[in-house]
Amino acid sequence: MNGLENLVQDRCQAASLVDTEEFKSQLAEMKTQVAKLDEKPVRGELPKSVVRGNTEPENRMRRYLLTYPKRKESKKRKLARHQGRQRLKKKLMSNNNEMQC
Numbered sequence: 001m002n003g004l005e006n007l008v009q010d011r012c013q014a015a016s017l018v019d020t021e022e023f024k025s026q027l028a029e030m031k032t033q034v035a036k037l038d039e040k041p042v043r044g045e046l047p048k049s050v051v052r053g054n055t056e057p058e059n060r061m062r063r064y065l066l067t068y069p070k071r072k073e074s075k076k077r078k079l080a081r082h083q084g085r086q087r088l089k090k091k092l093m094s095n096n097n098e099m100q101c
Contacts, residue, residue, distance in 0.1 A: 004034070 011026060073081075 008030070011023065011030075
């Protein structure tokens with residue numbers, strides 16, 4: 001865009017020396033050239049720094065979620081769960097013994 005600005009400044013300086021009608025026609029021509037450039041799609045690869053910048057926060061979040069410690073079970077809850085299993089085993093054992101007799 002810097003080159004276009006320089007060109008416009010040069011044309012403005014030339015306008016003070018030349019006819020204004022000629023300058024207006026040159027300005028209209030420049031506008032059409034800019035419009036043509038605007039229609040053309042600009043294609044190119046994104047720089048690696050930009051691509052890395054977009055994926056890095058996602059990777060950080062993924063690593064955080066995978067390494068985040070799971071909630072620890074309290075001792076009371078663990079003991080109650082263990083005792084519940086023991087009761088269930090005893091109940092099943094007593095039911096099996098009754099069936100065999």
